[in-house]
Every structure is written in C-alpha cells, then in structure tokens.
Amino acid sequence: MIDVGGPGAIRRPPLFHGQNTRRVATNTTAIFYRDRARQAQTDADSATLDNVRDRWTRAAKAWDEMATRAEKTADRRAVNEEAKALPGEDED
Template sequence: MASNTLTYRDHAAKARADADEATLDNVRERCLRAEAAWLDMAERQERVDAARAVREAPKTPQLVTEAG
C-alpha cells in the first residue's frame, strides 16, 4: 500500500522536525526513536508490497520442448 508508506514517511518527517526543534535532550531522543520506528514501518511495508507484487504477478506459461 503506497499510501501507508507515504503516511509512515510523513510521520517520520514530522518526528524529525520535532527532534530538530526540541530543546530537551530526552524529548529529542524520543522524537529520533519515533522517526526510526516510522522509517522501519515504511521499509517493512515496501518489502511487503514488493513481495505481494511478485506473488500476484500474472504467470507466464513455461514452454516445454521435447529433445530428440
């Protein structure tokens, strides 16, 4: 789902922006952990989407040749 991936990446960008604006170390670290989690979810979704596309791709019939 491309929309899920985009949503996850949008959340990651927001978390990064929040981290950049944070004045407290613990808040900055929390935001950076959130960014990493959102990016991980986006990458996982991309792998799932790619695997699904391969699995659901139309199969082409294999040609059978006779030796002789």
C-alpha cells in the same frame, strides 16, 4: 476502480491497466509512514530537552522502519501476484 476512503469517498480509476489495488494501498501507507517520520524528525530537531529529542528521534526511526517494511511487503506481494497471473511456464 480504487476506493480511497469509506462510503461516499471519491473513486478513481487505476493508474495503469492491471494495477494491483493492494499495492497502491500499501504504498499509500508507506507514504504516510514516511510523512510521520519526517514530522517526528522535525520535532526532534526543534526539541530543547534531550529526553524529548531522543524520544522524537526514536519515533522517527520507528516510522522509517515501518515504511521500509511496508514497501518490501508491497514489492513481495506484487511479485507473488505476477507469478500467479502468468501462465504456467513450468507445466509440461
């Protein structure tokens, strides 16, 4: 089961057999970061003052970069864990 939240939270089964629960959490984090980036960009687009628009644009860029890093980290972690789970191919 995958915990989604704290005590009393809804638990749901993995999406597929052998699913890495850490990857799901990281992907959820990346989704959160992307949502924040979109909101910051929306705020930047609606800002009337140049300095406020610039601040929201920088924030959107920062959220987007954090999402990209979270996705790369999840991918690297998945590759590493798959390699650990495979029987030793190089062992002789």
